[in-house]
Amino acid sequence: MNQSKEKRNVVVRIAGAAGDGIASAGEIFGKICARQGLHIMAYNSYQSAIRGGHVWLQLNVGACDTLTHGEKPDVVILLNRTSPSVHIPDVKEGGVVFYNSSLITQDLFKMREDLTYYHFPFRELVTDPGVTAVMANIMLVGCLVEVLGLNPQVGLDFIQDRFDKKGKEVVDLNRRVFQLGIDWSKKHAKRLNVSLKGDGKRRMFLTGNHAFAMGLLAHGLKFYCAYPMSPSTGVLHYLATKAKSHKIVVKQAEDELAVVNFIIGAAHAGVRAACATSGGGFALMTEGIGLAGMLEEPIVVISVQRGGPSTGIPTKHEQGDLNQMLGAAHGEFARIVLAPKDVEDAFHISGRALNLAEKYQTPVLILSDLFLSEHFETAEPFKVKQPIDRGKLISKAAGDYKRFLITDDFVSPRLIPGAPGLMYCSPSDEHDEKGIVTSDVLAGLPESRELRNRLHLKRMKKLDRIRQEDMRPPELLGPRDADLTLMGWGSTHDAIKEACEFFAQEGLKVNQLHFTDLFPLPIEKTIEILNSCKEIVAVENNLTGQMARLIRMETGYHVKRVVSRYDGEPFTGEDIYHRVKKELAYV
Numbered sequence: 001m002n003q004s005k006e007k008r009n010v011v012v013r014i015a016g017a018a019g020d021g022i023a024s025a026g027e028i029f030g031k032i033c034a035r036q037g038l039h040i041m042a043y044n045s046y047q048s049a050i051r052g053g054h055v056w057l058q059l060n061v062g063a064c065d066t067l068t069h070g071e072k073p074d075v076v077i078l079l080n081r082t083s084p085s086v087h088i089p090d091v092k093e094g095g096v097v098f099y100n101s102s103l104i105t106q107d108l109f110k111m112r113e114d115l116t117y118y119h120f121p122f123r124e125l126v127t128d129p130g131v132t133a134v135m136a137n138i139m140l141v142g143c144l145v146e147v148l149g150l151n152p153q154v155g156l157d158f159i160q161d162r163f164d165k166k167g168k169e170v171v172d173l174n175r176r177v178f179q180l181g182i183d184w185s186k187k188h189a190k191r192l193n194v195s196l197k198g199d200g201k202r203r204m205f206l207t208g209n210h211a212f213a214m215g216l217l218a219h220g221l222k223f224y225c226a227y228p229m230s231p232s233t234g235v236l237h238y239l240a241t242k243a244k245s246h247k248i249v250v251k252q253a254e255d256e257l258a259v260v261n262f263i264i265g266a267a268h269a270g271v272r273a274a275c276a277t278s279g280g281g282f283a284l285m286t287e288g289i290g291l292a293g294m295l296e297e298p299i300v301v302i303s304v305q306r307g308g309p310s311t312g313i314p315t316k317h318e319q320g321d322l323n324q325m326l327g328a329a330h331g332e333f334a335r336i337v338l339a340p341k342d343v344e345d346a347f348h349i350s351g352r353a354l355n356l357a358e359k360y361q362t363p364v365l366i367l368s369d370l371f372l373s374e375h376f377e378t379a380e381p382f383k384v385k386q387p388i389d390r391g392k393l394i395s396k397a398a399g400d401y402k403r404f405l406i407t408d409d410f411v412s413p414r415l416i417p418g419a420p421g422l423m424y425c426s427p428s429d430e431h432d433e434k435g436i437v438t439s440d441v442l443a444g445l446p447e448s449r450e451l452r453n454r455l456h457l458k459r460m461k462k463l464d465r466i467r468q469e470d471m472r473p474p475e476l477l478g479p480r481d482a483d484l485t486l487m488g489w490g491s492t493h494d495a496i497k498e499a500c501e502f503f504a505q506e507g508l509k510v511n512q513l514h515f516t517d518l519f520p521l522p523i524e525k526t527i528e529i530l531n532s533c534k535e536i537v538a539v540e541n542n543l544t545g546q547m548a549r550l551i552r553m554e555t556g557y558h559v560k561r562v563v564s565r566y567d568g569e570p571f572t573g574e575d576i577y578h579r580v581k582k583e584l585a586y587v
Contacts, residue, residue, distance in 0.1 A: 007194040009062030010148060011070035014140070015087050016079030018046065018053050025137035026057040027205075027376060028162065029144055032155045033061050034205040034378050037198025041494075042376040043069035045569065048230075048315045054082050061148075063197055067494040067501075069375065071574040075147075075192070077140050084108055091115055096192065098143060100136055118143075118189050125180055135177050142181020147189050148196055152182050204379045208346045208372040208491075209234030211382070212276065212302055215350025217246055220388045222271035225251045225262040230314055231370040232276040232304040256281040260288030260301070267297045268426060270393060270416035272354050276302035279321045280311065282328070289363050290329025295426050296404065296412065296459065298357035298364075298391070300350075305369040307568050316568030317370040319490060319541035322550065325365050326519060334360065334462040336471075337519040339367040341493035345516065346372065347382045356470060358391035360462050361411055367518065369541070371570040372491035397422055402433040406454060410461045430455065463520050471517045473525035476532070478511025485533040486580065487559060489515040489547045491570070492539055498573020499539075499580065515547060521554045530557045537580055538562040541570065 012029075014022050023044050030040045039062050046055040060070040072092045078084055078099040088097065088111050097108060101119035108117050120143065122136045138159075145155050156175055163171045213235045216224065226236040236252065243250040249266075253259045259275050266273035277285065282303045292299045305321045307313030325337045336356055340346040346368065353364040392413045403424040405412040412433075415422060425435030432438055432451050442448040476485075478500055488496045496512045503510040513533065530536070530551070538548040538559045545562035552558050563579045565571055 007074075007192075008064060008196075009060060009066060010075060010192065010194045010196065011058065011060050011073045011092075012075045012077070012144065013056055013058045013073035013087060013090075014077045014079070014137075015054070015056035015083040017082075018055050020055075020079045021135075021137035022055055022057050022079070025141055026059060028138070028158065029141045030059060030061075030376050030378075031205045032141070032145065032150065032158050033059075033196075033198070034203045035154050035158060036151055036196075037200045037202065038062065038196055038378070039064060039066045039203075040205060040376070040378050041066040041069050043371065043570065044374065046315050048313075054080075054086060056083075056087065061196060063195065063199075066377075067498040068572040071572045074194075075144070077144070078104060079136060079140075080104070084111060088112055088115070096147070098140065098189075116190075120181075120184055120188075125184060126177060131173065131177060135174070138174050138177045139181035139184075142178040143185045143189070144181075146182045146185035147192050148194060149191055150196060152179075204381060205376055206343065206379065207234055207374055207376055208340070208343050208368060209276075209304075209374065210238055211343045211346035211379075212350050212366070212368070212373070213238035213242070214382065215347035216272075216274055216300075216354065217242060217248070218347070218382070218384050219351030219354050219386075220272045221248060221274055221354065223249045223251075223263065223266035223273040225253055225259045225266075225273070225275050226277065227253050227256050227259050227281060229256075229278045229281045231306055231374050232278050232281075232302065232368075234373060235276040235302065256284040257288065260285040260292075260299075263299050263301075264288060264292050264295065264297050267292075267299050267357075268295070268417065270414075272298075272300075272358070274300035274302065274350075274354070276304065278304050278306050278314075279308050279324060282321070282324065286328045289335075289365075290331060290333065291428050292363045293329060293331075293333030293335065293459070294428055294430075296361040296414075297426075298354075298361050300353045300357050300364050300366065302350075302366040302368060304373045305367065307566075313568045315370070317541060317570045318566060318568065319369055319492075319546070320543075320566070322367065322489075322518065322542075322546040325367055326550070328365070332456070333459055334362045334466065335519070336360070336362065336364045336466060337367060338364065339490035339516055339518055340372065341490065341514060341516050342372070343377055343379050344382060348385060349516070351384065351386055351388075355386060355389040355391075356466070358393065359389055359411070359470075360466055361391065361414060362459075362462060367490060369491050369570075375570075395419065403435050404431065404433045404455060404458070406433060406458050409465065410458050467520040467522055471520060471522045473517075473522050474513050474515045474529055476511060476513050476529055479509050480511070480532070482509040482511035483534055484508070484510045484580075484584075485513050485536045486510060486539050486576065487513040487515075487536050487548070488539045489518060492541065495571040495573050495576055496539055499576035500573075502573055502577040518547070518550065521551070523555055526551070527555050527557060530555065536561070537583060539571065539576055539580075541565050
């Protein structure tokens with residue numbers, strides 16, 4: 001690692017096989033840093049295998065806010081034989097390599113002579129009978145804490161908290177292995193020339209899935225149902241641990257068909273209900289989402305994108321499902337599509353989605369992706385910014401109750417079932433205001449056609465209200481007189497922001513335009529902002545520029561240039577910077 005100038009951040013990569021405890025090591029190291037007031041962004045690139053294969057986790061740790069997990073590492077830790085050939089070429093000039101010489105025996109210096117290598121013989125150093133091979137990760141965390149000049153006591157305290165439920169013997173064993181890593185580094189390795197002095201403020205270290213779950217809980221969720229499907233399963237796991245303490249029902253169903261019908265039933269009964277899945281599971285839910293559209297039931301569905309189509313690359317990242325959200329289910333009905341930009345936004349959008357679903361009695365679809373849902377980052381404690389709005393939910397009604405009453409605002413009073421003396425139908429067929437089916441023997445008759453026009457228009461007119469009252473225009477961030485605007489949506493926000501900083505260092509004026517409210521777009525305001533930009537390049541993790549196409553369809557504005565990435569990995573700022581320069585042939 002270049003020692004000439006003290007750095008304020010460091011990028012660390014840990015690589016090995018599935019089953020080596022890499023994710024656990026990264027989480028433990030990240031939480032130790034978070035407790036010292038540092039900022040961390042971490043990304044785990046893994047395969048669809050429980051053991052074997054090759055995985056790596058990268059953390060960008062700094063005294064100031066970190067926007068991405070970084071492009072090339074300053075420090076790599078290699079745990080298995082396949083790691084050197086994959087990761088040593090990526091290390092920054094002058095970087096540092098730690099490797100487990102109990103497994104890696106080749107002469108790594110021959111691969112690159114500009115790096116510093118430290119070999120630690122894990123099996124020779126650790127003689128405790130209870131130690132397993134996977135505990136090399138704890139020792140490596142100790143190594144990192146020492147060479148980065150972090151407070152080791154914070155690490156020892158965290159290990160105490162982390163393993164306390166497993167008993168004193170397990171805690172003491174992990175603390176000894178952690179201390180071995182520190183002692184080994186003091187003897188064999190030099191401290192890196194990096195200043196990682198946090199502000200002492202303990203921060204949360206969590207994923208987007210954690211934030212989704214926390215946001216749903218904080219905004220009145222009472223029923224959650226899911227079938228496990230990566231990369232959405234973290235929401236289910238988190239909520240399952242909170243079901244008893246927060247008095248909510250969490251159910252794992254037999255498949256996604258059951259899941260969506262469970263939450264429709266729960267919403268119909270008057271409770272806030274949600275689920276999460278990924279593209280393949282969402283495909284199975286689409287008939288149910290259409291049912292919610294016809295019944296005007298307020299459901300929230302989180303779909304976490306991964307590489308497709310079909311099974312595709314299930315443990316890799318993509319933004320390929322926007323078209324799927326727009327076309328989910330046959331026929332026309334109002335829907336809302338939102339895409340959080342970061343972990344904090346995931347918390348707030350979860351609550352907002354529950355409110356919007358009940359305000360308009362329609363499905364709200366939250367579009368996440370593998371990177372947002374599964375990467376870890378530090379965040380300040382979340383604050384609830386919006387009160388719970390149950391919309392036109394009522395517990396009693398007088399006289400002749402009409403569940404689908406046509407009103408001036410196109411939203412009908414929604415009665416909780418079981419009110420004394422009041423009955424109504426909620427059919428999947430077209431119906432009149434009371435819910436009486438008009439699609440059978442009445443179909444095609446003049447009165448039935450008129451009812452169809454009125455009820456269908458009632459449902460669809462909600463879109464105009466949603467667009468005008470609740471959809472937020474894209475954010476334009478950076479210099480208003482910029483020569484170039486980078487446009488993105490969802491989780492690309494921070495990477496694009498970092499790319500703008502790279503351009504600014506070259507004296508180029510580049511800003512960013514970012515969408516979180518995808519459908520229905522607030523058209524007039526969006527057109528106004530688009531027209532204020534000199535030149536726009538869309539940045540999307542898909543091949544076809546799906547957001548750019550949606551904008552053209554909704555507004556007529558043609559974003560002609562699209563920078564795409566669809567290899568299964570997320571953008572970083574440096575990556576976007578180079579791709580945009582290539583697209584525009586910048587020198």
